[in-house]
Amino acid sequence: MSRWWGLLLLTLLGGMLDAAQARTLETAYGEVEIEGQPQRVVTLYEGALDTALSAGVTPLGAIATRGGDGVAAYLGTAADGIAIVGTARETNMEAVVALRPDLILASPRLPREQYALLSRLAPTVVPATSGFEAEAWKAEARLFARALDREATVNAALDAIDARARELAARQPPRRPRALLARWMPHGPMVMSTRLFATGLMAAAGFAVTDGGLVTEGRPHSDPLSLENLALIDSDWLFLATLNAEGEAAMAAARQTPAFARLDVVQRDRVMPVDGQLWSSASGPIAASRVLDDIAAALAP
Missing domain, CATH: 3.40.50.1980 (Nitrogenase molybdenum iron protein domain)
Structure with a gap:
């Protein structure tokens, strides 16, 4: 009997831990719930790929950079081995499906029809930001970081960027x-x-x-x-x-x-x-x- 109660207690504690790790994100297409740290991430937006890599997460798939056939060169070897699953204009849905993602990070310009398809594969996070706001990228980075369960790492990077910008401004x-x-x-x-x-x-x-x-x-x-x-x-x-x-x-x-x-x-x-x-x-x-x-x-x- 004591063993049974021990197993029950472990099960309950495990459920409580999962609940604690679950988080609800407000996105352009409503609330999205994510649990734990996703392991099979696909990014359909250059800003999402950048944020994931800065958080220490290497996505399985990403889109090609504008004007190129691979990811942006500035990312260097950090992006080695990432499969290309389309461009900013067109997603290769078959390639995304083949990667079996457990999280998809997308562009704020993702059409609703594509969202409907992608969200059937995995939780799909679409920022509710405008592409024509100078600070929009920071809100996007924080949203993606929360989806990845890597908020502390990304927030530290953003703080360092703000500090460096202030230092450069002081030289002017x-x-x-x-x-x-x-x-x-x-x-x-x-x-x-x-x-x-x-x-x-x-x-x-x-x-x-x-x-x-x-x-x-x-x-x-x-x-x-x-x-x-x-x-x-x-x-x-x-x-x-x-x-x-x-x-x-x-x-x-x-x-x-x-x-x-x-x-x-x-x-x-x-x-x-x-x-x-x-x-x-x-x-x-x-x-x-x-x-x-x-x-x-x-x-x-």
């Missing part, structure tokens, strides 16, 4: 220098919104970030500018991103033109080439740290 002159982020495409540069991940970090690091009045509300970037209109991107600092070889070739050609050479920011050597995958497509704690690395290099004496 009293009048905050104007800065602009542009992504160079084959047809010319597109000015990026001031309400994005990277431009938000630029502002946190002490720049007065501008889009030159060229970005329409609710859009991530302007239309491509012609070489005749390059003066519109002149500023104290210009961060120039490219996504692929075609963009790099177009920017290299533009650099040889008189219109580019006449820019005040060029003459003062304040043009900083940056990785387009990192600066205009990524988000998350690891990406934030890399962006701040680039800013620190720009501000170095």
Whole structure:
């Protein structure tokens, strides 16, 4: 009889532990309940992959970065062995099913129809954030961390990023220098919104970030500018991103033109080439740290 009571007690304690580990997350498509630490994670959003890796979790599957056929290069060897299960535009559902996930971390732009399919496979977490809010990535990271049961690790990373941004801002002159982020495409540069991940970090690091009045509300970037209109991107600092070889070739050609050479920011050597995958497509704690690395290099004496 005593053995029976012992087994019953262990069962009850186990149930109580599971209940304690269970958590309910508020997501874009309602409440999602998750128990324990998921072991078979699939990420369908670059910010989710970044957050998972920063939390010490290596997903089984992820989507390819924009402009590439694998995950973003800035993640390095931390992302080795992760299967590609689609792109930001299209998920390979068969590939996701084959991985037998116990948690899916998705983009805030995931359509409801896809959510309905994915949530049948595993708890699917979709942030209820806007892609055009500079601080949205932090809310997403905290939500993903809670889903992964790794809140302490991710919160510590976010605190470190905030502290480093403040340190960089302290290096800036009293009048905050104007800065602009542009992504160079084959047809010319597109000015990026001031309400994005990277431009938000630029502002946190002490720049007065501008889009030159060229970005329409609710859009991530302007239309491509012609070489005749390059003066519109002149500023104290210009961060120039490219996504692929075609963009790099177009920017290299533009650099040889008189219109580019006449820019005040060029003459003062304040043009900083940056990785387009990192600066205009990524988000998350690891990406934030890399962006701040680039800013620190720009501000170095």
